[in-house]
Amino acid sequence: MSQPWETLADRMPMLRRRMLLTQAVRSFFAARGYMEVETPYAVVAPGEEVHLRAVPAGDKYLNTSPEFAMKKLLAGGCGPIFQLARVWRDEPRSFSHAPEFTMLEWYNLRPDLTALMDETEALLRAVLPPVLVRNGRTISLQDFERITVAEAFFRYVGADVLATEGDAPALAAAAGAKLRESEGWEDLFFRLLLERVEPELGRERPCFLTHWPASQAALARRDPADPRVAERFELFCGGMELANAFVELTDAAEQRARFLEDRARRHALYGGEDWALDEAFLAAVDRLPPCAGIALGFDRLAMLACGASRISDVMWLQG
Template identity: 60%
Template sequence: MANPTWHPERLAARLPFLTARSRLTAATRAWFAARGYQEVETPCLVPAPGMEVHLRGFSSEYQPHLGQGERRKLWLRTSPELALKRLLVGGAGPVFELARVWRNGEIGSRHAPEFTMLEWYRPGLPLEGLMDEAEALVRQLCPRLVAHEEVTTDLALPFERITCAEAFDRWVGIDLLASIRPDGSGDAAALGARGDESWEEAFFRLLLEHVEPRLGRERGSFLTHWPTPQAALARRDPSDPRVALRFEMFVGGIELANAFDELTDAPEQAARFAHDVAERERLYGTADSWPVDEDFLAALAHGMPPGSGIALGFDRLAMLASGARRVEDVLWMGGFPYA
């Protein structure tokens, strides 16, 4: 039986990576402070942990004490995104958070059910400017050459920027945008779906098999302009409503970050949220679902300034910066500390 994560031998083996993580944390805070960002802390226990369809949450319950409040179901957040955007509405300006988050069922060499997400948001910053910031941050915090498994990335090289449509044309041989209907839904047959695959299932199969393995290798990559069915909380491109202003960043062959030019239209966001809740309940049942975050929609209706924001896996960044092979190497108590 393996020693527990606190055992001196196991901690000693991780200590070089953990020391590098501590330096990385301090350097991250200094980098954002120098650019006028304010560090904030937002709640971990929330009524809606996030609106992504396929994320699974950890639930809890508030129990009244001495008559204070009402019993209600709560969740550990999967992201601080909705809280940080509320702060933008309130006028907090550029903000960032090194946020502890939880995602049920996720474990592996790059995944842990409890991990740290670095998120930052700047009003008035377009998506191209956010790519510039993300590239500069990674280049500042990591050594010139970063490696994971069999992939080595030279951060001195400019990151490539490739749209989803260009990537599917180049590596799949499919016109991705031809599969997007005028109403913004996906046409599975036009995407070459197999059997009873949905458009989304076919999209991710092709993405994972043909596109992602070619990103973030010799140089970092931004995969941009995602098809509208994958818009999430990003606004549509005014010049082509078939795509959304969203990107993912890849370094060392790892998906490192996901970013949006933020949707500020409350009715459109409400419609997307309603669709996502219905889809989550269809796939996973009502017991593992949660309602729409109405307070966030109210904040959005009050008026969120245009801008962009990004969620970056800080533990993955620590892996690249330190040379660690597994995410548990950069976690002080390991990935599943009490297993």
């Protein structure tokens, strides 16, 4: 096995491009009046997402996201803000994922999903070439697609995902899929999303997948026009999920109930020990100004900027 310094010369053009990308991102947010912040990496509560596995660090955990800490800053009146944060997730390596990576996360003071998509488009156009080449496919940043989860399931699965929510046999029948043993609705939802929907997204232009079923957006506000869905989007480009965004929930009682439900689901699936609920975060939720936030994989953004096929090509060293 080669040592990390032995490939450094070959990777240096992409690493220099990464440096320029970092500078461009900071310039973009500075021009829009954002403040750059820093938050702790070792935390007592790494989050409540059901499927994220945190890395222990003594009596604390390495954070899986700076979200809780940044919202505490927002509650104190520090906004709009952004951060280039180091995060850790106990997940296998792949061509587009490393267990330790850099996340670009920012929060504006407008509870408007459309405005956040507009801002995200502006960022990508400001820091990336107008035409990307990835895995032999050309992707134009001139136009971005926006499609709801319900529309995507109608188009690519042939199922009404909202009408069948919670009913796995009904979703399987509508999709023409065979239900696996012990497979619940959520499991089937994600299987169909991964197998039939995501491969169709962001192939020739970046795509925002919006308005997720409310059960799949634990930190997002429900859509006032349709409470079956939450104001969430994911951004896909070049065969990768690039970002995940919410109009933020500002009701602490509802947030607590969602956390407890997620804990019960996590225990049922994975077992393991719990950490104390982050009461400071829950107190901050009630003090949050109306806002929207987004987490974007910076290393994946660098992959797009460089035309790299592996995340390791754009990382200085891998932990």
